[in-house]
Amino acid sequence: MSVPRSNGRIAAMLAGVVLTMGVLAWAAVPFYSWFCQVTGYGGTPSVRAGNAGDVLDEIVTVRFDANTAPDMPWEFHPKQTEMKLKIGETGMAFYEAYNPTDKPVAGTASYNVAPDLAGYYFSKIQCFCFTEQVLQPGERIEMPVVFYVDPELVKDRDAGSIRNITLSYTFFKTELPEAQAALSPAGGENYN
Numbered sequence: 001m002s003v004p005r006s007n008g009r010i011a012a013m014l015a016g017v018v019l020t021m022g023v024l025a026w027a028a029v030p031f032y033s034w035f036c037q038v039t040g041y042g043g044t045p046s047v048r049a050g051n052a053g054d055v056l057d058e059i060v061t062v063r064f065d066a067n068t069a070p071d072m073p074w075e076f077h078p079k080q081t082e083m084k085l086k087i088g089e090t091g092m093a094f095y096e097a098y099n100p101t102d103k104p105v106a107g108t109a110s111y112n113v114a115p116d117l118a119g120y121y122f123s124k125i126q127c128f129c130f131t132e133q134v135l136q137p138g139e140r141i142e143m144p145v146v147f148y149v150d151p152e153l154v155k156d157r158d159a160g161s162i163r164n165i166t167l168s169y170t171f172f173k174t175e176l177p178e179a180q181a182a183l184s185p186a187g188g189e190n191y192n
Contacts, residue, residue: 055088065168099135
């Protein structure tokens, strides 16, 4: 009689292990994203409400880069290639996206900062990358990013000498939101 109860216990334990692994796998992506934003790991800029720090009399050069995933049909580029500003000063840069197709296309931008050590100190206040973008056929838009480089950068033993930072975005095609898909003449199909 103890054999079936033992098998049942093993089966319950295995089911528990599988369930736990599933929950951990599901939670890994949002946790990793949160971790990167908080720590600047991997060059991920932090997101803040605004600059509460001082503006230093030291200049940093921010370069702007734009890319699209292979399946994203948009044309995407920065309106300026670089900007010089004081450390702690709030800057605003613009990127332009154009949908040359005859169908609406939705996209989401991922971003990073190089060198990686600067990621913790590069703070975005407002960014087009915070939300999904939908461009109608032939539509061209300018999208702002408002940012600053935290003055705490200069106190960092490892990152304190960084004065050139590259902000890079890559746009990926995503599924059209339901409201947009319902309006699409192609019956909700996104451009391929």
